[in-house]
Amino acid sequence: MSLTNASPSEAARAAKEASHVLATLSESARNDALTAIHAGLTAAKDEILAANARDLEVARVAAESGQLSQSLVSRLDLGKKGKWEDMLKGILDVRDLEDPVGRITLRTKLDDGLELTRVTCPIGVLLIIFEARPEVIANIASLAVKSGNAAILKGGKESTESFVAISRAISAALDQTQVPNGAVQLVTTRDVIPQLLGLDRYIDLVVPRGSNELVRYIKSSTKIPVLGHADGLCSMFLEQSADPQMAADVVVDSKTSYPAACNSLETLLVQESALDTLIPPVAEALLAHGVALRCDAQSKAALSRKLSPDLAAKLEDAQPADFDTEFLSLTLAVKAVADVHAAVAHINAHGSKHTDAILTSSAELAELFMASVDAAGVYWNASTRFADGMRYGFGTEVGISTNKIHSRGPVGLEGLMIYKYKIRGQGHVTAAYGEGDGKKSYKHEKLPL
Amino acid sequence: MSLTNASPSEAARAAKEASHVLATLSESARNDALTAIHAGLTAAKDEILAANARDLEVARVAAESGQLSQSLVSRLDLGKKGKWEDMLKGILDVRDLEDPVGRITLRTKLDDGLELTRVTCPIGVLLIIFEARPEVIANIASLAVKSGNAAILKGGKESTESFVAISRAISAALDQTQVPNGAVQLVTTRDVIPQLLGLDRYIDLVVPRGSNELVRYIKSSTKIPVLGHADGLCSMFLEQSADPQMAADVVVDSKTSYPAACNSLETLLVQESALDTLIPPVAEALLAHGVALRCDAQSKAALSRKLSPDLAAKLEDAQPADFDTEFLSLTLAVKAVADVHAAVAHINAHGSKHTDAILTSSAELAELFMASVDAAGVYWNASTRFADGMRYGFGTEVGISTNKIHSRGPVGLEGLMIYKYKIRGQGHVTAAYGEGDGKKSYKHEKLPL
Numbered sequence: 001m002s003l004t005n006a007s008p009s010e011a012a013r014a015a016k017e018a019s020h021v022l023a024t025l026s027e028s029a030r031n032d033a034l035t036a037i038h039a040g041l042t043a044a045k046d047e048i049l050a051a052n053a054r055d056l057e058v059a060r061v062a063a064e065s066g067q068l069s070q071s072l073v074s075r076l077d078l079g080k081k082g083k084w085e086d087m088l089k090g091i092l093d094v095r096d097l098e099d100p101v102g103r104i105t106l107r108t109k110l111d112d113g114l115e116l117t118r119v120t121c122p123i124g125v126l127l128i129i130f131e132a133r134p135e136v137i138a139n140i141a142s143l144a145v146k147s148g149n150a151a152i153l154k155g156g157k158e159s160t161e162s163f164v165a166i167s168r169a170i171s172a173a174l175d176q177t178q179v180p181n182g183a184v185q186l187v188t189t190r191d192v193i194p195q196l197l198g199l200d201r202y203i204d205l206v207v208p209r210g211s212n213e214l215v216r217y218i219k220s221s222t223k224i225p226v227l228g229h230a231d232g233l234c235s236m237f238l239e240q241s242a243d244p245q246m247a248a249d250v251v252v253d254s255k256t257s258y259p260a261a262c263n264s265l266e267t268l269l270v271q272e273s274a275l276d277t278l279i280p281p282v283a284e285a286l287l288a289h290g291v292a293l294r295c296d297a298q299s300k301a302a303l304s305r306k307l308s309p310d311l312a313a314k315l316e317d318a319q320p321a322d323f324d325t326e327f328l329s330l331t332l333a334v335k336a337v338a339d340v341h342a343a344v345a346h347i348n349a350h351g352s353k354h355t356d357a358i359l360t361s362s363a364e365l366a367e368l369f370m371a372s373v374d375a376a377g378v379y380w381n382a383s384t385r386f387a388d389g390m391r392y393g394f395g396t397e398v399g400i401s402t403n404k405i406h407s408r409g410p411v412g413l414e415g416l417m418i419y420k421y422k423i424r425g426q427g428h429v430t431a432a433y434g435e436g437d438g439k440k441s442y443k444h445e446k447l448p449l
Numbered sequence: 450m451s452l453t454n455a456s457p458s459e460a461a462r463a464a465k466e467a468s469h470v471l472a473t474l475s476e477s478a479r480n481d482a483l484t485a486i487h488a489g490l491t492a493a494k495d496e497i498l499a500a501n502a503r504d505l506e507v508a509r510v511a512a513e514s515g516q517l518s519q520s521l522v523s524r525l526d527l528g529k530k531g532k533w534e535d536m537l538k539g540i541l542d543v544r545d546l547e548d549p550v551g552r553i554t555l556r557t558k559l560d561d562g563l564e565l566t567r568v569t570c571p572i573g574v575l576l577i578i579f580e581a582r583p584e585v586i587a588n589i590a591s592l593a594v595k596s597g598n599a600a601i602l603k604g605g606k607e608s609t610e611s612f613v614a615i616s617r618a619i620s621a622a623l624d625q626t627q628v629p630n631g632a633v634q635l636v637t638t639r640d641v642i643p644q645l646l647g648l649d650r651y652i653d654l655v656v657p658r659g660s661n662e663l664v665r666y667i668k669s670s671t672k673i674p675v676l677g678h679a680d681g682l683c684s685m686f687l688e689q690s691a692d693p694q695m696a697a698d699v700v701v702d703s704k705t706s707y708p709a710a711c712n713s714l715e716t717l718l719v720q721e722s723a724l725d726t727l728i729p730p731v732a733e734a735l736l737a738h739g740v741a742l743r744c745d746a747q748s749k750a751a752l753s754r755k756l757s758p759d760l761a762a763k764l765e766d767a768q769p770a771d772f773d774t775e776f777l778s779l780t781l782a783v784k785a786v787a788d789v790h791a792a793v794a795h796i797n798a799h800g801s802k803h804t805d806a807i808l809t810s811s812a813e814l815a816e817l818f819m820a821s822v823d824a825a826g827v828y829w830n831a832s833t834r835f836a837d838g839m840r841y842g843f844g845t846e847v848g849i850s851t852n853k854i855h856s857r858g859p860v861g862l863e864g865l866m867i868y869k870y871k872i873r874g875q876g877h878v879t880a881a882y883g884e885g886d887g888k889k890s891y892k893h894e895k896l897p898l
Contacts, residue, residue, distance in 0.1 A: 020797050024820045108842050114831065116841055123853045124823065204853040225674065225854050246876035253878035348469050359876075370871050371473045374573065382563065382874030391879065392565055392870070393557050393893035404572045404653040405674050406855040409870045421841070421858045422819050425831030427695035427808075429702030430840065444842035 008195040011152055011185045012202035015125045018182035019150035023122050025178055027099040033145050033177040034095035038088060040173030041138060041166065045084065051165035052078040052134060059158050068158065075132045076159055087135040090396070094142040097395045100413040101148045107447035111433075111440065113426040115447070120417045122148035124204040127196055129154045129218060131210035134162035140209070141170055141184050143398060147416040152185045152203065154193060156210075164188065197222035205416075207399060212326070227415060229402035231352035232262025233326045234384040237343035237369065238282065239360035240274040246381065247278060247359050248285040253383040254357070256289045260328045262400060263355050263387040267323055267333045269343045275302035275336055283334075287311050291330045294318040298336035323350050340365050344372040351375060353402045355387040355409075376402055376409035457644040460601055460634045461651035464574045467631035468599035472571050474627055476548040482594050482626040483544035487537060489622030490587060490615065494533065500614035501527040501583060508607050517607065524581045525608055536584040539845070543591040546844045549862040550597045556896035560882075560889065562875040564896070569866045571597035573653040576645055578603045578667060580659035583611035589658075590619055590633050592847060596865040599632045601652065603642060605659075613637065646671035654865075656848060661775070676864060678851040680801035681711025682775045683833040686792035686818065687731065688809035689723040695830065696727060696808050697734040702832040703806070705738045709777045711849060712804050712826075712836040716772055716782045718792045724751035724785055732783075736760050740779045743767040747785040772799050789814050793821040800824060802851045804836040804858075825851055825858035 006014070041048070059076050062068040078084055106118035126149050130136045137153055144151035155163045167186040174184070187196070196203070197218065206226045208215045216230040236254060238247055254265035270279045275298065283293060283303050294316045295303060304312045322333040323346075337343045340358070347356050355377035358369040366380035377387045387410060389397025394412030401407045407415035433440050455463070490497070508525050511517040527533055555567035575598050579585045586602055593600035604612045616635040623633070636645070645652070646667065655675045657664045665679040685703060687696055703714035719728045724747065732742060732752050743765045744752060753761045771782040772795075786792045789807070796805050804826035807818040815829035826836045836859060838846025843861030850856045856864035882889050 020793070020821060020823060023823070024817070110835070110840065110842065114835075220672075223669075223672065243876065249878055250876055253880050257878075257880050344469070366873070368473070370869075372469060374469055374472070375869065377870045377872065379872040380874065382872045382877045383879050385879040386559070386563075386872055386874075386877070387870075391559065391882075391891065393559065393891065404867055406867075408867055418853055418855075418857055420819075420824065421826045421836075423826065423828040423831045423835055424815070425829065425835075427692065427699055427830050428835070429698055429706075429832045430834040431702050431706045433840075442840065442842065 008187060008192045009199055009202070011187055012125065012196070012199045014182040015150040015152050015185050016202045018180040019122065019124045021180040022145075022150055022183045023148050025148065027101065029178040030101075030145055030148065031095050033174060033179045034091055034142055036173040036177050037138070037141065037145070037170050038091045038095075040169045041088060041091070044165070044169035048162065048165040048169065049079055049084070051161040052076070055134075055159050055161045072132050072158065076134065076162070078134055078162060083135060087138050090139055091142045094139075094146050094396055097146065097413060100146070100417050104449050105419060107449055109443050109445040109447055110423070111428065111443050114428045115424050117422045117424070118419050119422060120419050123416055123418050124149065125202055126151045126416065127154070127203045127206045127224070128152070129193060129196075129206065129208045129210070129214065131156040131214060132158050133209075134159040134166060136209055137163055137166050137186070138170070140207075143396065143413065143416065144184060145179060147413050149416055150183045150185075152187060152196065154187045154196060157190060160188060194221065197224065200224045209399065225403075225406065227401050227403065227407060227411060228399045229262060229352070229354060231326050231402070232264070232354040232400075233266050233324070233350065233352040234263060234355045234357075235267040235269060235347045235351055236265055236357045236359065236384065237269045237337070237340065237347075238271060238274060238278050239340060239358060239362065239365055240271045240278065241361040242274075242278060242359035243361065244278055244281045248282045250357075250359060250381065250383050251282050252285050252289055254385055255286060255291055255332055256330065257383075257385055259330050261385065263385050264328070265332065265384050266326050267335065267350070269335055269337045269346060270299055271343075272298065272336045272338055275299060276306060279303060279334070280306040283307060284311065286332060287314055289330070291332050292316060293332055293334050294322045295334040296336060299334045302336070326352070340369055344369060347373050347375070353404075354400070355379065355384045357382060357384050376400070457636060457641045458648055458651070460636055461574065461645070461648045463631040464599040464601050464634050465651045467629040468571065468573045470629040471594075471599055471632045472597050474597065476550065478627040479550075479594055479597060480544050482623060482628045483540055483591055485622040485626050486587070486590065486594070486619050487540045487544075489618045490537060490540070493614070493618035497611065497614040497618065498528055498533070500610040501525070504583075504608050504610045521581050521607065525583065525611070527583055527611060532584060536587050539588050540591045543588075543595050543845055546595065546862060549595070549866050553898050554868060556898055558892050558894040558896055559872070560877065560892050563877045564873050566871045566873070567868050568871060569868050572865060572867050573598065574651055575600045575865065576603070576652045576655045576673070577601070578642060578645075578655065578657045578659070578663065580605040580663060581607050582658075583608040583615060585658050586612055586615050586635070587619070589656075592845065592862065592865065593633060594628060596862050598865055599634075601634045601636060601645065603636045603645060606639060609637060643670065646673065649673045658848065674852075674855065676850050676852065676856060676860060677848045678711060678801070678803060680775050680851070681713070681803040681849075682715050682773070682799065682801040683712060683804045683806075684716040684718060684796045684800055685714055685806045685808065685833065686718045686786070686789065686796075687720060687723060687727050688789060688807060688811065688814055689720045689727065690810040691723075691727060691808035692810065693727055693730045697731045699806075699808060699830065699832050700731050701734050701738055703834055704735060704740055704781055705779065706832075706834055708779050710834065712834050713777070714781065714833050715775050716784065716799070718784055718786045718795060719748055720792075721747065721785045721787055724748060725755060728752060728783070729755040732756060733760065735781065736763055738779070740781050741765055742781055742783050743771045744783040745785060748783045751785075775801070789818055793818060797821075797823050802853075803849070804828065804833045806831060806833055825849070
């Protein structure tokens with residue numbers, strides 16, 4: 001790892017060169033490097049927490065004068081119960097994942113002695129831009145080394161002291177390993193993000209870890225592919241045959257278990273024919289959990305008839321913009337729709353292609369919904385909050401992508417991989433194949449992987 | 450299909466809406482549409498060739514006055530031997546490929562009654578920008594329908610009459626099928642490419658089919674992912690243990706079998722220790738095929754000693770820029786390098802990540818080369834010209850990609866697909882899982898596909 005005050009383009013060029021070496025390291029060499037990072041951070045705990053305390057002190061002063069939010073200060077704190085231990089455990093968890101490099105995904109015999117193989121390999125150079133949480137640096141360095149990618153790390157200024165201390169420890173640890181110097185670059189100079197985002201010659205993928213605003217800014221400022229999502233406007237459709245108790249449970253979990261998460265529910269669509277039966281118990285459960293309901297006229301009228309007057313008094317009127325809003329808080333937009341087709345049309349027009357669900361007893365309607373909604377996750381009778389790499393069993397999560405190419409939904413190590421085609425021949429030439437006298441034909445036999 | 454004079458954004462919005470329907474059609478519905486397109490074009494042959502003749506007439510006049518190249522006129526001509534038949538056969542070939550939609554690539558039991566499935570699905574809306582060859586429209590319409598993607602087609606102005614006639618026939622054919630109107634849009638208005646490239650809200654992937662200049666312009670002008678390659682600077686390394694006759698055969702095939710192709714050889718690297726033995730027979734074979742050799746000082750000195758004076762007189766001096774040049778003609782840059790490491794370093798610095806090869810008798814060096822070179826194709830003892838979707842056995846080729854994410858190398862139908870995650874539950878909520886009293890754990894059992 002280099003702690004660099006080099007120019008962004010020098011750092012990126014050095015990372016590119018290192019990536020070519022890193023891509024050839026064996027699994028054991030990469031795993032040994034992760035073991036070394038773990039040991040190095042363990043040994044440097046005191047210095048790192050002392051550095052973090054200095055960041056925290058500055059941040060607390062800034063928070064008192066209103067320049068920083070209290071939640072940012074809280075995210076900065078590496079001394080919080082369990083955070084340090086989780087960070088260290090995460091490194092070993094990543095080390096122990098199945099090796100993503102060198103997997104053979106296609107083998108074809110093109111002709112006698114001429115074999116085509118498709119093999120997974122690292123993408124190259126990742127640019128990771130993150131905000132306050134200093135533990136991200138250890139997580140990302142681990143993911144990069146495990147997947148054979150070089151990484152350029154750019155953190156927020158609030159956690160500079162912590163980043164520098166952590167990266168010094170990682171750097172010293174990697175010096176004892178086969179991972180080349182330059183494979184992990186920490187850029188500490190300020191205001192270089194626009195320059196980094198212009199380096200598409202060297203940088204192959206940007207992974208932003210932070211607020212929606214950060215992701216949105218990055219997506220609009222670079223030609224380099226960005227792995228992530230700016231918005232998580234998740235919707236759920238209550239079809240008339242859904243079980244009312246199940247609906248109340250799943251909607252409450254989707255909305256209230258972590259309202260600030262990208263996989264939380266923001267829009268509830270209810271079938272018109274179920275306005276008198278299904279939405280009242282769901283609304284009662286949501287109101288009991290402190291959720292503000294912004295209802296369209298039709299759903300509000302039905303709920304006003306069915307709820308007790310004190311609950312009905314809490315209902316709010318939805319504005320059109322509410323159905324395009326990711327509230328990230330205990331507010332939910334509610335709308336009546338005619339049927340599953342109207343629900344799908346609404347979601348495809350207003351959603352963010354993140355995660356959308358249908359609650360229904362009808363397998364047929366569920367399958368239609370899941371086939372028709374254009375989103376990374378489409379669920380039947382389950383909470384939208386299952387959209388998560390750990391919950392999916394990926395072991396780690398690089399991020400959640402709403403892109404339409406490469407990687408979609410929760411992204412594990414696979415999202416940091418691409419493939420190359422290898423051909424092993426014996427002097428084969430293309431002019432020997434074709435139609436006509438003396439020409440050969442390709443065999444194109446699938447071989448076992 | 451709509452033949453539209455609508456604004457680009459209206460066409461794109463309509464394509465997006467149609468894509469949601471197209472994504473839900475069964476394999477047989479999509480295949481029936483391809484059968485209908487084939488029948489429709491067969492029936493309309495006379496009108497289409499008449500329209501093509503009008504395009505040709507205008508183009509020939511322009512070529513005579515030097516405004517168009519003769520090769521463009523030749524690419525326009527649908528009446529050329531075999532071209533019409535190939536176009537029609539291509540539609541049925543695509544129809545008969547394995548269905549790329551709905552393949553299950555991951556199944557995990559998250560818990561009892563809670564199952565995660567990853568299923569391939571179309572990307573959404575493709576923007577296809579192509580130049581003179583009118584048969585591309587039938588090819589691309591077939592690929593889009595087969596893969597369940599909507600497509601917006603923008604062709605070059607030289608072939609407008611042909612495009613309109615072909616698309617009218619396709620349009621009439623699709624009207625008889627389940628493929629929604631709007632799924633394939635032909636934009637005939639002029640000068641709309643910049644507008645189309647700005648519509649990242651509706652368009653998910655751009656596929657340029659045409660010259661390097663076209664691809665380079667498009668890549669530099671849009672935030673939408675572009676599937677393709679601007680450059681094909683392929684290199685080959687002659688390691689000292691390579692068989693001289695095999696080397697001559699493979700180098701000649703790589704350079705001369707179609708010099709204008711992106712997978713043709715542009716740079717030949719020769720190990721210094723083999724300058725007296727290996728490069729002379731290779732150079733003789735290349736000179737006999739009319740190839741101009743631009744040699745660095747070291748390789749020129751060796752060849753000048755070994756070749757006959759009349760051949761030696763043909764050698765040219767390489768300039769530094771020659772090693773960054775895709776000649777696309779019978780010119781080859783030649784350079785001496787110390788060993789495989791120097792060859793890899795040269796290729797990773799100067800290549801275009803398309804296809805690079807090593808000729809050697811050493812399996813160990815071949816594997817090192819293939820692991821270290823950062824390219825879509827890395828070959829051992831085979832011609833670079835094998836880099837081709839038909840030769841790889843993909844049945845069809847969308848293009849060749851030098852991107853580092855999503856699809857790399859020759860891209861078949863798979864490159865037009867992404868996936869979505871489906872969860873089928875029974876009212877499962879995330880709050881039930883975790884650590885502590887009464888909390889459940891995820892099972893994360895891999896299920897057979």
